[in-house]
Each structure stands twice: as structure tokens, then as C-alpha cells.
Amino acid sequence: MTTANITGVTHRKVQVQSNFQRWAFLFMRVSGLALLILAVGHMMIQHVLNSSSNLSLQFVAAQWNLWGWKVFDMLLLFFALTHGMNGFRNVLEDYIHNRQTVKIINTVLVVFTIVTVLWAGYAIASFNSAPFLGN
Amino acid sequence: MSTLALTIRESIRYRGRSGHWSWVAHRISGLAILLFLTIHVWDTANAFFWPHIYAWTIDIFKWPPVAVGEIPLMAAVLYHAINGIRITILDFKPEWWKHQKLSAQISWGLFLLVFIPIGIFMFVTMIEHWQSMGDAWMNFPRLADYPPMN
Numbered sequence: 153m154t155t156a157n158i159t160g161v162t163h164r165k166v167q168v169q170s171n172f173q174r175w176a177f178l179f180m181r182v183s184g185l186a187l188l189i190l191a192v193g194h195m196m197i198q199h200v201l202n203s204s205s206n207l208s209l210q211f212v213a214a215q216w217n218l219w220g221w222k223v224f225d226m227l228l229l230f231f232a233l234t235h236g237m238n239g240f241r242n243v244l245e246d247y248i249h250n251r252q253t254v255k256i257i258n259t260v261l262v263v264f265t266i267v268t269v270l271w272a273g274y275a276i277a278s279f280n281s282a283p284f285l286g287n
Numbered sequence: 288m289s290t291l292a293l294t295i296r297e298s299i300r301y302r303g304r305s306g307h308w309s310w311v312a313h314r315i316s317g318l319a320i321l322l323f324l325t326i327h328v329w330d331t332a333n334a335f336f337w338p339h340i341y342a343w344t345i346d347i348f349k350w351p352p353v354a355v356g357e358i359p360l361m362a363a364v365l366y367h368a369i370n371g372i373r374i375t376i377l378d379f380k381p382e383w384w385k386h387q388k389l390s391a392q393i394s395w396g397l398f399l400l401v402f403i404p405i406g407i408f409m410f411v412t413m414i415e416h417w418q419s420m421g422d423a424w425m426n427f428p429r430l431a432d433y434p435p436m437n
Binding site for chain 2: 181184185187188191192195199200203204205207208209212216229232233236237239240243247248268271272274275276278279283284
């Protein structure tokens with residue numbers, strides 16, 4: 153490829169077929185945007201405003217006593233895991249070219265992601281704070 | 288596995304300059320975050336399923352050799368977030384591609400600006416916590432000390 157002069161950008165309407173890769177691309181941008189608030193917010197709140205050295209079951213119970221925090225953490229769980237696993241898939245597909253292997257890996261990643269979200273999501277939703285708050 | 292060795296070698300050798308280093312840092316930070324995230328999610332679920340296991344693993348996360356990992360984790364999240372904004376903007380603004388190098392430099396600058404004070408603050412807080420623990424600061428938590436709860 154020669155060094156293209158891209159100062160004058162030509163705009164062309166290209167009919168892009170809607171396919172999985174395109175949705176995955178868009179999903180990474182949208183979930184990334186969500187994670188700017190969810191993940192960066194989580195890091196700032198839990199690791200700077202609160203210190204990890206104060207982390208305890210009681211601390212978790214106090215937070216999960218509020219539905220707002222439960223919803224925040226469930227959204228974070230969903231977006232962080234799907235964004236991360238999709239990124240992992242992108243990385244792996246750069247190095248693994250056997251289509252059959254890629255298919256197997258993708259299936260494993262999808263199953264693992266679903267199981268993890270359901271397992272942890274169920275835990276967050278069902279967590280009862282009362283026994284840990286002494287009331 | 289030879290592909291992996293080749294990838295690592297060529298990722299260091301390839302002279303793609305600023306954009307290339309951003310790409311390498313984005314990948315490494317993303318993979319590192321995903322590794323911790325997976326452990327962290329399964330661990331946190333224990334707060335519901337087996338609270339005493341959770342109480343134990345929290346203290347393992349606070350054990351100094353593990354606890355210091357919190358600082359590179361913060362760095363990884365901040366860099367990945369800032370560079371991710373850059374990638375997204377450039378994806379939708381092809382006319383800015385000529386500023387590739389400048390945008391990468393801005394990302395690194397912003398990252399350092401945000402991370403350095405936070406990193407120092409976290410490190411100081413951590414040291415103070417260890418000092419408050421006296422001789423026990425390096426003791427590795429034993430599961431036997433965490434009886435099952437109901």
C-alpha cells in the first residue's frame with residue numbers, strides 16, 4: 153500500500169451487510185461507553201474513595217442492602233464480562249486461523265460467559281444483607 | 288505455541304511506533320483486566336453461596352503480595368478506558384486519522400495525569416494499612432480461621 157493522502161476524505165455510501173462481526177464491533181463501542189461509567193466508576197468508588205483494606209463481608213452487605221447497588225453491580229457484571237470475553241475472542245482469532253478450532257473456542261467462551269453471568273447475577277440478586285448487618 | 292512466541296517477539300520488534308505501542312498496551316491491559324475480572328466475579332459470588340469462603344478470600348486479596356496488584360489493575364483499567372475513547376473516536380472520525388500519533392500521545396499523557404496521583408494515593412493508603420496491622424501484616428490467612436456461617 154502506498155502512503156495515501158487522506159487529507160481529502162472521499163465519502164462513499166457502502167451497503168454493509170448486517171452480520172455478526174459488525175454487531176460485535178458496535179457492541180464493543182457501546183459496552184465500552186457503558187463501562188466508562190460502570191467500570192471506571194467502580195474502580196474509583198471501591199478502590200479510591202473506599203479502600204480495599206476496609207473490604208469485608210459487612211461492607212459488601214451494606215452496599216447490597218440497596219437495590220441501586222445491586223443493579224449497578226449486575227450491569228457492571230454483564231457489560232464487563234461480555235466486553236472482555238468478546239475482546240478475548242478478537243485476540244484469539246488474530247492468532248488461531250483454523251475455523252474449526254475458532255468455533256470450538258467461541259462456543260466455550262459463550263457458555264462460560266453465560267454461566268458466569270447467571271451464577272454471579274443470581275448471587276447478587278439473592279444476597280440477603282440482614283445476617284451480616286446484625287439486625 | 289510457536290505462533291504465540293512469534294507474536295510476542297514480533298510485537299516487540301515491529302516498528303509500528305506510537306500506534307503500535309498503544310495497540311500492545313490496549314491488548315495487554317484488556318487481557319489482564321479480564322483475568323482479574325473472572326477471578327473477582329467468581330470470588331464475589333461466594334459472598335452469597337459460601338460467605339465464610341468469601342471472608343477468607345477477601346483477606347487473601349488483602350495479603351500484601353496480592354494487594355499490590357491493585358495498583359497495576361487500576362493502571363490497566365485507566366489506560367484501557369482512555370485509549371478506548373481514542374479508538375472509538377477515530378473509528379467514527381476517519382478524517383482525524385492523520386493525527387494518529389498525536390492522539391496516542393494525548394492518551395498516554397491523560398493516563399499518566401490521572402493514574403500517577405491515584406497510584407500514589409493507593410500506595411500510601413496501603414502502606415498505612417499494613418503499618419496499622421503490626422507484626423501480623425504479612426501473615427497468610429488460613430481457611431481454618433474462617434468457620435462456616437449460616
